[in-house]
Amino acid sequence: MCGIVGAMAQRNVVPILLEGLQRLEYRGYDSAGLVVVNDKMLERVRSTGRVKELASRSADTQGQLGIAHTRWATHGAPSIKNAHPHQSRDMIAVVHNGIIENYEELRARLKSEGYEFTSETDTEVIAHLIHSHYMHGNSLLVSVQTALKELEGAYALGVIAADNPNQLICARRGSPLLLGVGIGENFVASDVSALLPVTNRVIYLEEGDVVEVERESYRIFDAHGKPVDRAVQVSEISNESVQLGNYRHYMQKEIHEQPSAISDTLESVCNSTSISPGIFGADAAATFSEVNSILILACGTSYHAGMVARYWLEEIAGIQCTVEIASEYRYRTSVPNLNALVVVLSQSGETADTMAALNHAKDMGQGNTLAICNVPESALIRASKLRFLTRAGPEIGVASTKAFTTQLVALFLLTLVLAKQRGRLVQETEFVHALRHLPSAVQKVLDMEPQIATLAERFASKHHALFLGRGMHYPIALEGALKLKEISYIHAEAYPAGELKHGPLALVDKDMPVISVAPNDTLLEKLKSNLQEVRARGGELYVFADADTLISESDGVNVIQMPEHAGYLSPVLHTIPLQLLAYYVALQKGTDVDKPRNLAKSVTVE
Numbered sequence: 001m002c003g004i005v006g007a008m009a010q011r012n013v014v015p016i017l018l019e020g021l022q023r024l025e026y027r028g029y030d031s032a033g034l035v036v037v038n039d040k041m042l043e044r045v046r047s048t049g050r051v052k053e054l055a056s057r058s059a060d061t062q063g064q065l066g067i068a069h070t071r072w073a074t075h076g077a078p079s080i081k082n083a084h085p086h087q088s089r090d091m092i093a094v095v096h097n098g099i100i101e102n103y104e105e106l107r108a109r110l111k112s113e114g115y116e117f118t119s120e121t122d123t124e125v126i127a128h129l130i131h132s133h134y135m136h137g138n139s140l141l142v143s144v145q146t147a148l149k150e151l152e153g154a155y156a157l158g159v160i161a162a163d164n165p166n167q168l169i170c171a172r173r174g175s176p177l178l179l180g181v182g183i184g185e186n187f188v189a190s191d192v193s194a195l196l197p198v199t200n201r202v203i204y205l206e207e208g209d210v211v212e213v214e215r216e217s218y219r220i221f222d223a224h225g226k227p228v229d230r231a232v233q234v235s236e237i238s239n240e241s242v243q244l245g246n247y248r249h250y251m252q253k254e255i256h257e258q259p260s261a262i263s264d265t266l267e268s269v270c271n272s273t274s275i276s277p278g279i280f281g282a283d284a285a286a287t288f289s290e291v292n293s294i295l296i297l298a299c300g301t302s303y304h305a306g307m308v309a310r311y312w313l314e315e316i317a318g319i320q321c322t323v324e325i326a327s328e329y330r331y332r333t334s335v336p337n338l339n340a341l342v343v344v345l346s347q348s349g350e351t352a353d354t355m356a357a358l359n360h361a362k363d364m365g366q367g368n369t370l371a372i373c374n375v376p377e378s379a380l381i382r383a384s385k386l387r388f389l390t391r392a393g394p395e396i397g398v399a400s401t402k403a404f405t406t407q408l409v410a411l412f413l414l415t416l417v418l419a420k421q422r423g424r425l426v427q428e429t430e431f432v433h434a435l436r437h438l439p440s441a442v443q444k445v446l447d448m449e450p451q452i453a454t455l456a457e458r459f460a461s462k463h464h465a466l467f468l469g470r471g472m473h474y475p476i477a478l479e480g481a482l483k484l485k486e487i488s489y490i491h492a493e494a495y496p497a498g499e500l501k502h503g504p505l506a507l508v509d510k511d512m513p514v515i516s517v518a519p520n521d522t523l524l525e526k527l528k529s530n531l532q533e534v535r536a537r538g539g540e541l542y543v544f545a546d547a548d549t550l551i552s553e554s555d556g557v558n559v560i561q562m563p564e565h566a567g568y569l570s571p572v573l574h575t576i577p578l579q580l581l582a583y584y585v586a587l588q589k590g591t592d593v594d595k596p597r598n599l600a601k602s603v604t605v606e
């Protein structure tokens with residue numbers, strides 16, 4: 001979603017701001033803008049196009065202090081007037097991520113005080129509020145701190161004043177923001193990838209922090225206004241890891257990174273033949289011995305990973321598991337189980353609904369919490385008692401790929417640890433061996449890419465598609481359908497194959513391609529009968545079948561042979577061709593693969 005970059009240097013910061021915005025493009029946006037202080041004046045440039053257009057519009061803009069923003073519209077349509085930065089009386093400029101919930105009330109008050117509003121955004125109230133305090137003779141820092149006390153909702157903020165070319169104030173509550181520490185120059189950004197060309201030394205700001213940034217120094221104040229020290233960390237993310245390299249899109253690159261992402265995720269935890277609870281944190285063994293059920297909370301693709309885990313946890317570890325969509329759970333009156341382990345799954349660790357669901361669970365007394373996340377120091381990681389970091393590396397494409405398969409690996413490890421603790425893990429060595437073999441098994445599936453690229457040509461003219469799976473592969477069908485709709489804009493639905501005859505079979509005709517995941521498992525014969533039901537109605541079948549399933553090609557039945565069957569880990573392998581299929585169908589359709597319309601990478605608002 002929205003992205004923030006700010007810079008203060010002894011050189012022109014406009015190229016730094018633009019490069020930073022370009023690197024945040026993956027988060028999703030529909031307008032962009034920047035403002036610099038130049039000769040005690042604010043110089044603002046905004047655009048409803050891509051960052052490239054903003055760059056050409058700001059070719060003549062220069063300044064040593066500036067803030068910039070990519071906006072994903074919430075309050076008010078994508079337009080120049082709603083694009084950030086927002087200003088108050090040519091004195092204060094603000095960029096903001098998040099949502100101010102009491103903005104209507106503040107807007108009415110500020111209007112009565114004579115402020116004129118030029119946008120429909122919630123952000124503009126922040127600019128005017130800060131201005132009103134600044135005009136009373138307060139410093140910029142105090143003006144921001146005072147204004148923040150009046151705001152309800154979530155924010156990450158960058159604020160500058162025309163008459164103060166030496167300071168940038170930033171603050172965060174509920175939305176991510178970090179400080180980039182340079183030599184004789186300092187920066188702020190929504191995520192570290194924006195700053196990698198200028199520094200890899202960062203400070204992850206905590207909830208309620210306000211920072212006074214100057215060129216050579218910075219002062220951080222906590223939520224109570226007390227000066228605090230926060231550790232400078234050297235980011236492990238390299239500049240190269242966020243470059244596209246020889247790939248056409250980030251999504252393609254990230255699909256191909258899955259073998260290394262999986263082995264990196266396993267590396268630190270699975271070097272021996274056994275797995276210990278310690279991989280989830282020092283308190284994990286004690287916590288796991290207290291829990292009698294699992295509650296998984298997540299959104300989108302992460303939710304699908306949770307759905308797969310439910311099959312593993314109940315079957316292998318023998319522990320009851322429920323999986324809920326975070327945005328539903330947070331508003332549902334549920335009965336808390338104080339002995340449940342609440343597992344939150346998130347690539348970004350900043351998803352507002354997942355964060356709120358975690359807080360809701362904690363408020364109800366469910367204190368045993370575990371975050372499985374791909375971003376160190378994210379809000380979700382910090383708010384959970386236990387944590388597991390997937391090591392997928394930065395995921396730039398909006399469609400989640402390697403984050404999903406590494407989440408599955410993490411959840412499988414959790415299953416093994418819980419199974420062991422409950423005395424149910426008789427095949428530990430075999431499972432560890434299967435996990436270690438996974439990267440090469442995934443690589444073999446990736447080698448099917450040319451075949452899937454050809455197959456994709458047959459989908460480009462379709463308007464709908466149906467995905468089928470059974471058991472732990474039903475969530476994989478859901479994930480395949482989500483990938484296809486997300487990036488190719490083809491309407492796709494997924495069903496457990498046994499459910500077909502209860503309704504969706506009515507949709508099947510020659511124009512409805514039906515894609516089925518067909519692992520060689522105990523449900524295979526049942527699945528085959530379901531596929532017959534489709535064929536009998538003239539449906540065109542595309543079956544991703546494991547070896548030895550004995551599903552053969554015939555008229556209307558296209559079989560794509562998978563290299564091997566991976567037992568319990570089969571969902572990981574079956575995910576790969578569906579990711580590739582979605583990718584190549586999107587290529588055929590010419591959509592913006594990495595930045596699909598209307599979507600954002602980090603969904604930091606409700």
Ligand code: M6R
Pocket residue numbers: 299300301302345346347348349350351354398399400401482486600601602603
């Ligand atoms: O960062 P998260 O894993 O919490 O994100 C959750 C969803 O927004 C995300 O998985 C979304 O569904 C992806 N775009 C799917 O490809």
